[in-house]
Each structure stands twice: as C-alpha cells, then as structure tokens.
Amino acid sequence: xxxxxxxxxxxxxxxxxxxxxxxxxxxxxxxxxxxxxxxxxxxxxxxxxxxxxxxxxxxxxxxxxxxxxxxxxxxxxxxxxxxxxxxxxxxxxxxxxxxxxxxxxxxxxxxx
Amino acid sequence: xxxxxxxxxxxxxxxxxxxxxxxxxxxxxxxxxxxxxxxxxxxxxxxxxxxxxxxxxxxxxxxxxxxxxxxxxxxxxxxxxxxxxxxxxxxxxxxxxxxxxxxxxxxxxxxx
Numbered sequence: 628x629x630x631x632x633x634x635x636x637x638x639x640x641x642x643x644x645x646x647x648x649x650x651x652x653x654x655x656x657x658x659x660x661x662x663x664x665x666x667x668x669x670x671x672x673x674x675x676x677x678x679x680x681x682x683x684x685x686x687x688x689x690x691x692x693x694x695x696x697x698x699x700x701x702x703x704x705x706x707x708x709x710x711x712x713x714x715x716x717x718x719x720x721x722x723x724x725x726x727x728x729x730x731x732x733x734x735x736x737x738x739x
Numbered sequence: 740x741x742x743x744x745x746x747x748x749x750x751x752x753x754x755x756x757x758x759x760x761x762x763x764x765x766x767x768x769x770x771x772x773x774x775x776x777x778x779x780x781x782x783x784x785x786x787x788x789x790x791x792x793x794x795x796x797x798x799x800x801x802x803x804x805x806x807x808x809x810x811x812x813x814x815x816x817x818x819x820x821x822x823x824x825x826x827x828x829x830x831x832x833x834x835x836x837x838x839x840x841x842x843x844x845x846x847x848x849x850x851x
Contacts, residue, residue: 631782660838667747669828669841670783685838717782725771725832728839730782 631731639737646705650718659701660719708738743842751848760814762829770831772812777826
C-alpha cells in the first residue's frame with residue numbers, strides 16, 4: 628500500500644471556523660490531490676499540486692485553499708467552514724499527471 | 740465535458756452470483772479507464788485499468804474491457820463473495836487531462 632496518511636480522520640466544527648486538513652506521503656510522489664466525496668457525485672477534485680509551492684484549482688475549489696511547502700505534505704484549508712462543506716475528504720498521490728492515483732484513508736468532516 | 744455514468748445501485752446479490760456493473764463515458768479526448776473499489780471505512784483502491792481500446796483489465800477475479808465503439812467499460816465477476824461488498828467507482832483520465840473524472844459509485848452488497 629502507498630504510504631499516505633490523513634489527519635485528522637474525523638472532525639466536527641462550527642460554521643465560520645477555519646479548518647485545516649493534512650495529507651502526508653512517504654512515497655516521494657510529485658503529484659498530490661484533494662477530493663471531496665458526496666453521495667451521488669462520486670469524487671470531485673478540489674485542488675491539486677504538481678510540486679512544492681505549485682498548485683492549481685480543480686472542479687470545486689471555491690471556499691478552499693491549499694499549500695505545499697514540502698514534497699510530503701499537502702494541506703487543505705477551509706477558510707470559513709460552511710455546512711455545504713460537510714463531506715468526506717480524500718487525498719491522493721501519483722508519480723505523474725496521468726498515472727494511477729493512490730488514495731489516503733479519508734477525513735470525515737462535519738460542519739454544524 | 741468529460742463524464743462517467745454508472746448504475747448507482749445498491750446492487751444486492753447472493754454469494755457466487757454473476758456481477759455486472761455498467762459504466763459508460765463521454766470524453767473529449769482518448770481516455771484511460773479505471774475501476775476503483777472502496778471498502779467500508781477505507782479510501783479508494785485501484786482495482787483495474789485499461790489504457791487503450793480492446794484492452795482488458797483484470798484483478799482479483801474482476802474484469803473489464805475497454806470498448807471504444809460503445810464508450811463502455813463494464814465491470815464483471817463470475818462469482819462474487821461476501822468480501823466483495825463495497826462501493827465501486829468507474830473513472831477516466833483523458834490524455835493531457837489534469838485529473839480523474841469519477842462516476843457516482845455503485846454500492847454492492849453480497850449476501851451469504
């Protein structure tokens with residue numbers, strides 16, 4: 628299994644609170660991704676990174692920001708959490724842009 | 740835009756039954772096709788993939804054939820087991836694309 632961890636695994640927060648989720652990899656893969664998973668939508672890409680300090684927006688990036696200061700860490704920040712951001716968040720990594728993506732265990736976020 | 744359509748289920752089968760989960764796609768380019776599986780409480784795992792027309796991906800008794808003429812990538816297994824109970828996601832990656840496009844997922848329950 629690819630070495631990907633996510634923290635926290637579960638979080639409950641209140642509307643308007645900033646939240647940061649962390650993805651950590653031990654594979655030295657160049658690409659890292661953040662997805663959210665919602666019923667009926669499958670997984671949708673929020674942001675991705677193609678190197679340290681190199682990031683780009685995905686399909687559903689509004690309300691989210693990311694940072695990657697080291698190869699192994701990719702942070703997702705909800706600047707002011709809303710109830711619509713209640714979801715399960717998955718991090719993924721890949722060696723190259725169109726190569727197989729490997730997923731972390733997920734973070735379940737509830738915004739009250 | 741690129742999209743993936745799959746039956747959402749739930750699909751309920753008895754052990755040793757034959758499984759088919761349909762997946763069709765729309766793509767602007769020439770995609771690679773994937774099936775991912777998500778077991779309860781876990782992240783997604785790559786099950787199989789195919790990168791060109793008529794390729795057959797296979798793993799753990801599951802098979803899917805890339806059919807360009809029908810834009811399909813149906814997942815099949817001859818004899819399911821209780822341990823196959825999971826959510827199955829069909830996905831595509833278009834040449835030059837930035838990310839995977841996932842279907843909504845199909846929940847499979849196998850009863851003993």
